[in-house]
Amino acid sequence: MTDLAPLPDPNAVMMALLQSAAPDVDPESDEAWYVGTAYPDELEQRSAPTLLVGHLGGPTDETGARPAIDVTVIAPTYTAAQGTIEIIEPAVMGARFAVLEGGWKIVIDRVEGQGFYEVEWDDTRLRRFMGTFTLTIRRGGTTKP
């Protein structure tokens, strides 16, 4: 039996990529972006973009994994949502590594995306866009702290 290095949490990898691309303060609303796996408190009152991450699944093997990860962008206007997508989409597609909390550095070999599309819902004031990325990530990286 070989001791394999641990696989990072795909949600944490995607959140690290989104957080590194996010501006400190959203220029339009003067608030920080929310990046997480669950809805923030008072989603409807937020004026800055909300980014949600959800791991769908995907194959794993001894070298790494290919997780498919949903990214949902929720913003008050179409323009704000598209502006957010213009920042995060190239940042995720061009990512070659991600630094998780504590300095655990993960190598990303490949990123595949399918683009963002609008998914309408019960709130007509908030626009919601969804996209799915497939990351090819490796086990290990720097030593897990």
Next chain:
Amino acid sequence: MVETRRGYHPDNESFGAFLMSPLVFRWALEGAYEVQSIAARTTNRSNDPDARHMADEYVVNPIPSGVTVGGNARGAAQVENHSDHAVAHEFGTTKQRGYRDLARAGARVGEFRGLKDE
């Protein structure tokens, strides 16, 4: 070195016909039925035995020649759910995040990459 034959032209037309034939189309259907069964098992059910459950309403819709992959027509199969609650369950509302049961089932069966030329 790869052996080549002078004057040889691959018969792409019959190869395309082969990939549209029931022999190959069967795999698309089998994958779709697997996605359907996983989605039906993972979608939440209420405890009411008499209720009509959304989990039982996933259906497989064969598309024998409706999809183009890399410029070539291919057979495909879709898994759909026409229940009233299906969209809210899959994609969520402002109060409840989407469960994405169908997407998760698809990611477990095949690689979640959509229609790409690979």
